[in-house]
Amino acid sequence: MTSTLNADPAELAKFSELAHRWWDLDSEFRPLHQINPLRLNWINGIQPLQGLKALDVGCGGGILADSMARKGADVLGIDLSSKALKVAQLHALEAQTPRVEYREVSAEALAAEAPAQFDVVTCMEMLEHVPDPASVVQACADLVKPGGWVFFSTLNRGAKSFLFAILGAEYVLNLLPRGTHEYAKMIRPSELARYARHAGLELHDTQGMEYNPITQRYWLSADTSVNYLFATQKPLSAA
Structure with a gap:
């Protein structure tokens, strides 16, 4: 392992400043709360979570980790923001969420x-915030069990x-704080597919996510031009 932490201090500071607002449904994190049922149902539809051991990489305040635990998984959420993790832990206590733990670790x-300890690994809305996303993809592949x-x-x-996620969401609609995303750090599907392939993962499903600012509704579609999701699997032969 390298001695250099794969994290951007400015990104950590940015999200740490907002940590106390993770579970405020009218805060900057409202879009994450709105899309969470979509991504949770998509994950659970491909691999039912009941009874599985799951890891959420870059868990932040625990929105997805908490919901996966409520689907019956034993969940570990990891992040490098101490403040966000404290908020996640406090929410788990207050909401009495079963089977969820949090750790500050990359x-x-x-x-x-x-290695190879988890049935399911999730890494959502995180790759575009780190200096070396391929390294995170490789780590996720190493953490999941063969067949996971x-x-x-x-x-x-x-x-x-650029038009929708930065200008629209951050500057026109104010859905996200300005500066949340950097265009240069965004990742084309072909690039993520290459990272996954090099890490030994097989791509099984791709979904796009769209948003209507008038109805304020999100939905999954075949349009991957803005937000998109990948479902990948580690072959059993990787054992």
């Missing part, structure tokens, strides 16, 4: 410590995503 460090599933979601890099 995906790479946990992969070295506990790794789910990713991120932002495409292109003219439409």
